[in-house]
Amino acid sequence: MKRFALAGNPNCGKTTLFNNLTGSTAHVGNWPGVTVEKKDGVYKKLEENIAIIDLPGIYSLSPYTNEEVISRNYILDEKPDCVINIVDATNLERNLYLTTQLLEIDVPVVIAINMMDVLEKAGDTLDEKLLQEKLGVPVVKISALEESNLKELMEAAYNASKSPRQGHTIVYNKDLKHLIGDVTIAFKGKNVENPLFHAVKLVENDEIESKMHEDLLPMVEEFKKTFNDETFGDDIEAIIADERYNYISDNFSSAITRHVEEEESKVKETKSDRIDKVLTHKVWGLVIFAAILFLVFHLTFSENFLFLKQAFEANGVAPCFEGTIYEGLFWTDAGINSPGVILFNFFDMSFSAIIDAVNGAMVGALGDGHWLTGFICDGVLSGLFAILGFLPQILVLFLFFSIMEDTGYMARVAFILDRIFRKFGLSGRAFIPMIMGFGCSVPAMINTRTLADENEKISTIRVIPFFSCGAKLPILVAIAGGACEVFGFAHVDLITYLMYVFGVVVAIVAVLFLRHTTLKGDAAPFIMELPQYHWPQFKALMIHLWDKAKHFVKKAFTIILASTIVIWFLSNFGWNWQMVDSMQDSILASIGMFIQPLFTPLGFGSLLSPIGWVFAVAAITGLIAKENVIATFITLGAVAVSDPAIIEAIEADEEGITAVVQMINATGISWQGCIAFIAFNMLTIPCFAACATAKAELKKGTFKYTLLFWIITSYIGSCFVYVFLSCFDVNTLAWALPVTLGLIIAGVITVVGIRVYNKKKNVARA
Amino acid sequence: MLKRLDEFKIGETGLIKKVEGEGRLRRRLFDMGVTPGATVYLRKKAPLGDPLEVTIRGYELTLRKSEACLVVLEVKEDQ
Numbered sequence: 151m152k153r154f155a156l157a158g159n160p161n162c163g164k165t166t167l168f169n170n171l172t173g174s175t176a177h178v179g180n181w182p183g184v185t186v187e188k189k190d191g192v193y194k195k196l197e198e199n200i201a202i203i204d205l206p207g208i209y210s211l212s213p214y215t216n217e218e219v220i221s222r223n224y225i226l227d228e229k230p231d232c233v234i235n236i237v238d239a240t241n242l243e244r245n246l247y248l249t250t251q252l253l254e255i256d257v258p259v260v261i262a263i264n265m266m267d268v269l270e271k272a273g274d275t276l277d278e279k280l281l282q283e284k285l286g287v288p289v290v291k292i293s294a295l296e297e298s299n300l301k302e303l304m305e306a307a308y309n310a311s312k313s314p315r316q317g318h319t320i321v322y323n324k325d326l327k328h329l330i331g332d333v334t335i336a337f338k339g340k341n342v343e344n345p346l347f348h349a350v351k352l353v354e355n356d357e358i359e360s361k362m363h364e365d366l367l368p369m370v371e372e373f374k375k376t377f378n379d380e381t382f383g384d385d386i387e388a389i390i391a392d393e394r395y396n397y398i399s400d401n402f403s404s405a406i407t408r409h410v411e412e413e414e415s416k417v418k419e420t421k422s423d424r425i426d427k428v429l430t431h432k433v434w435g436l437v438i439f440a441a442i443l444f445l446v447f448h449l450t451f452s453e454n455f456l457f458l459k460q461a462f463e464a465n466g467v468a469p470c471f472e473g474t475i476y477e478g479l480f481w482t483d484a485g486i487n488s489p490g491v492i493l494f495n496f497f498d499m500s501f502s503a504i505i506d507a508v509n510g511a512m513v514g515a516l517g518d519g520h521w522l523t524g525f526i527c528d529g530v531l532s533g534l535f536a537i538l539g540f541l542p543q544i545l546v547l548f549l550f551f552s553i554m555e556d557t558g559y560m561a562r563v564a565f566i567l568d569r570i571f572r573k574f575g576l577s578g579r580a581f582i583p584m585i586m587g588f589g590c591s592v593p594a595m596i597n598t599r600t601l602a603d604e605n606e607k608i609s610t611i612r613v614i615p616f617f618s619c620g621a622k623l624p625i626l627v628a629i630a631g632g633a634c635e636v637f638g639f640a641h642v643d644l645i646t647y648l649m650y651v652f653g654v655v656v657a658i659v660a661v662l663f664l665r666h667t668t669l670k671g672d673a674a675p676f677i678m679e680l681p682q683y684h685w686p687q688f689k690a691l692m693i694h695l696w697d698k699a700k701h702f703v704k705k706a707f708t709i710i711l712a713s714t715i716v717i718w719f720l721s722n723f724g725w726n727w728q729m730v731d732s733m734q735d736s737i738l739a740s741i742g743m744f745i746q747p748l749f750t751p752l753g754f755g756s757l758l759s760p761i762g763w764v765f766a767v768a769a770i771t772g773l774i775a776k777e778n779v780i781a782t783f784i785t786l787g788a789v790a791v792s793d794p795a796i797i798e799a800i801e802a803d804e805e806g807i808t809a810v811v812q813m814i815n816a817t818g819i820s821w822q823g824c825i826a827f828i829a830f831n832m833l834t835i836p837c838f839a840a841c842a843t844a845k846a847e848l849k850k851g852t853f854k855y856t857l858l859f860w861i862i863t864s865y866i867g868s869c870f871v872y873v874f875l876s877c878f879d880v881n882t883l884a885w886a887l888p889v890t891l892g893l894i895i896a897g898v899i900t901v902v903g904i905r906v907y908n909k910k911k912n913v914a915r916a
Numbered sequence: 917m918l919k920r921l922d923e924f925k926i927g928e929t930g931l932i933k934k935v936e937g938e939g940r941l942r943r944r945l946f947d948m949g950v951t952p953g954a955t956v957y958l959r960k961k962a963p964l965g966d967p968l969e970v971t972i973r974g975y976e977l978t979l980r981k982s983e984a985c986l987v988v989l990e991v992k993e994d995q
Contacts, residue, residue, distance in 0.1 A: 209947045209948060210943075210947035212943050212947060213940075214940060214943065214944050214947070241973075241974050241975050242974075243949070243973040243974050244948070244949050244973050244974070244975055247947070247949065357940070382952070387942070387943070387946065388935065388946065388951065388952065391946035391947070391951045392951045392952055392953055395949065395951055395953070395954065395973070396953065430960065430962065430963070430969075431963070432961075432963050433963065435962075435963045436963055561978075564978075565962050565967060565969065565978050566962055566963055568962060568966070568967050568978075568980065569962055569963075569964035569965065569966045569967070570964065572966075572980070578967070675940075675941050675944065675979075675980070675983055676967055676978070676979060676980050676983070677941075677944050677945060677948055677950075677977070677978075677979045677983055678977070678978050678979075679948070679975060679976065679977055679978075680969060680975075680976040680977070680978050681976075682976075
């Protein structure tokens, strides 16, 4: 099967083109050895099927991050039958820069001028014949978004792939041309493929090339001695970059006929400019960002949508869902539900109905109290549904972040926040994987590949789990919800919001610590395109969401289901492999009791009643997958109480709040302990999937330290939370205040110690 | 008048004369179109004064002051 590779700048519409060419045949995987996403698929509308490979979006073939290296090596080593170079019509100049490099490789190239619809809407025209003539390769005008001319593009590529193409360079400086010619001949003598490309890169002083072909370097060095350009001296790298751009502007500025004159259009504000003025405003930029972040979480999780309850009450209007079946779905006593919660409730109610039906059928067939009924209903179904139940909220959250990414707002967020992040030794770019961590740590960790600096990457990966992911949210909702109910506090979403902020604060402290101790270094350069704002694309969003949902459901049905069953078994069976009557006698209880004292400084250890070990057990099962924490509460909650009515209530509530309420009452944990427990789960080792990703993304040997880092941070962090919050209770103030002060002093001493040590070391080095 | 990009005021335009620095950083600047001969227009600064947003070669590029100080420009007075 012939293989066509898609190459182009980021934001040039490559993904859209790929989606529309390959449709349902797309396969998402990784490039071997690195974790940069590799997408391939099949195009079926030609006489033979064509494999389409989507290369990472790049600006150049010179190495900056892994992405340039991957694209370059794929074209050079895997030799696709044709390279389709996608060029954004609205920004020919920068896009064609990559083209001038691609043309130096001996591979058939076809140029797809994309976003013609945008160009034409502005009233501009583009002369593709002129481009074709100058570049010497076929040029096809397309619109990936409107799917126009895609067949023509593929036909052109198919025809081009039939005959080999000799690379050519646009470098026109006479002396340089000679040098490149000589080096090319030398490469040919060495039987190197793509001699011209390698020659140009060697002359450009390219990092990879200089290492690979050291023997030819003297040729270039010798030349430099005699070479002296008027403006650039012997700075060949600058000359070639300059020549590429000059060639482009000399030849192609005439290809576009603008509706409005260039000067005029500069003065005229585009829509994108107007949006930008508001979103990146000096003062309002940060405020708007905070507001957007709050709104996203409010729309996903709030049970008092837009605070309408207060508005209704102020006007004396009674809620109209009272007593109907819609109560609970759209409305609780807290207020009207946000869209995320409505979706959640819908699934929740359906799942309860299924459990009830299965339970009823099994009791009818097997009689009361059969172990199999307990296994299916309490073990398998309630555990599984507890996890699947919050998939809608994860997806809603994903949707919002994808929209922010796709519209171009995320890049602005990096722009706004860079100054703050640099203080911590990170670039604003590092913010994007971090904020993605709010959705799921796995894609967030993969996203760190865009960070050029290794130490910055490791630090970022280590703190990503602190940006509480979607799977940790049920812990927050259930524990905070349960605690609010028991201790009579009305604002669950306030606690939720504050816990998210807490995670961010810990991340900041941890990054500062890492960047000043084991992972030193200055912030990596921040040179980034700010793409034009544009509407997100429904189809691409859906494909993205579908991938996430698939991944999540798969996880739910494999590792999580298995561990749910294991927990059910461990909590229902004793060491004699017989079913136990009371969970006090179960295997799990003895494991929990054994490790329980470890959590005493965290507020959920020995100080609780005898069954306080459930917190210890839940924290441990959470290591397998965060969804398990609440699933454990539900499973154990159903075992812990004897009243069938309460058991039913626990099973009916997939959010786990009922189970948590039971647990709080049964263990006598304080509200400070509850919050500390949330903090522990937020900061500790993430789920297996995230661990596996981290291991793959990190340099060899650093993963074990990363694990250790997570354990220590979660222990210290949640201990501090417990002690600090205990200051707010008159009964515990007496011991909590001195301990809090002690911890703060210890922290200050550590900071001062690190500073003094670093200073001494710097002086010694100087 | 020669001036470095980090010393520019919002709304100023200049012609790049020289790009300093070395290695990857400089290469990256070239790849993003920051080469001698290109016209740069300083659009705005981030809320905290850094990084900068410039228009170059028909698109918007953001870079920090610490990278902008590598770019030496001839200020265009006609603005």
